Amino acid sequence: MQRLQRTPAFIAAAALCALVASAVLPSRAADDKPAAQPRPALAVTTVAPQRGAVTLRLPANGNVAAWQEASIGAESNGLRLLDVRVNVGDVVKAGQVLATFATETVQADVAQARASLAEAQAAAAEAQANAERARTLSATGALSAQQIQQYATAAQTGLARVEAAQAQLRAQQLRLAHTRVLAPDNGVISARSATVGAVVGAGTELFRMVRRGRLEWRAEVASSELPRIKTGMQAEVVAASGAKVTGTVRSIAPTVDPQTRNALVYVDLPPHADVRAGMFARGDFLLGGRDALTVPQSAIVVRDGFSAVFVLGEGSRVQLRRVQTGQRTGDRVEVLDGLPAGAAIVERGGAFLNDGDLVRVSEPKQAPALTGKAPEASK
Secondary structure, eight states, rough: HHHHHHHHHOOOOOHHHHHHHHHHHHHHHHHHHHHOOOSSSSEEOOEEEEEEEEEEEEEEEEEEESEEEEEEEEOOSEEEEEEEOTTOOOOOOOTTTTEOOOOOHHHHHHHHHHHHHHHHHHHHHHHHHHHHHHHHHTTTTTSSSHHHHHHHHHHHHHHHHHHHHHHHHHHHHHHHHHTTTOSSSSSSEEEOOOOTTTTTTTEEEEEEEEEOOEEEEEEEGGGGGGGOOOOOOOEEOOOTSSSSEEEEEEEEEESTTTTTTTEEEEEEEETTTTTTTOOOOEEEEEEEEEEEEEEEEGGOOOTEEEEEEEEOOOBBBEEEEOOOEEEEHHHTEEEEEETTOOOOOOOOOOOGGTTOBBBOOOOOOOOOOOOOOOOOOOO
């Protein structure tokens, strides 16, 4: 009877042991499994450094100015401005009429000078005739030598008065010609101060003109860099709008500013709608080319103030390697030191990586080749 009473207790204990074993054994089995593999930090593509020609550039800043600016003013005094025929921005040619003055007063002065000339010519002719008659009577003794000399002097005085009257007439005719303001050269009107109806004095500026429409870039270059620049060298100038023009070095200033230790380099610029006198522009002097090792600009990362790249190592882990960069050409950067030619570097995404990270290398996507066959219709 006692054995039958103990049977339920043994059954309960056995069930409890079974539950404990079922909880412990799976955890031990899980511990016996191998550890999970680390996940890659990033999927990247790799590229190899390339050798190619790199253009050496010398950056500089400066202002765009007129090659030569002409000041066009009034040459007659006290005349009223009658008509203004050009405005700012107009393209003019040499000899073109820009403005005119009223001519009534000058024409009256010309007529008066012409009449004075005619009077002087008549008086000179009479004095010359008297001198000729006196010379013919010198042998007869009818006139003394002093009288004959007086007639000769009067004839010479008459000729001098004729020349003076002629000069006065030419001066008035020149005043008449100056009532028309002419362009001294081909160019573009850059400023206008002429106003219709104004009475201006001689020398008053009426217009300002950019001669031949030529502009130049006056670049400021450090004195230590001047030996690298030669006359005839090309320069690439970028205007404030982003427009790029290629100019030619015309001359280098013979002096250096003692305050900044910079010198001006004058670069002739071709005509361009976005390049205007007075604007600021930056540019590069093209010093030539050389063979160099280059990498994509996207592969360069900056860590602790130094340029670096990530090089793919063993086990698909990347290594951070400092490099010394040089010239930038387009989307590529010259590497001067710190990178072997055959290294595989991370093309982009280096900003999200750290030294020793595991990466997954993916092949760059390529466009499928065209076979010339039409695709089959899906069933």
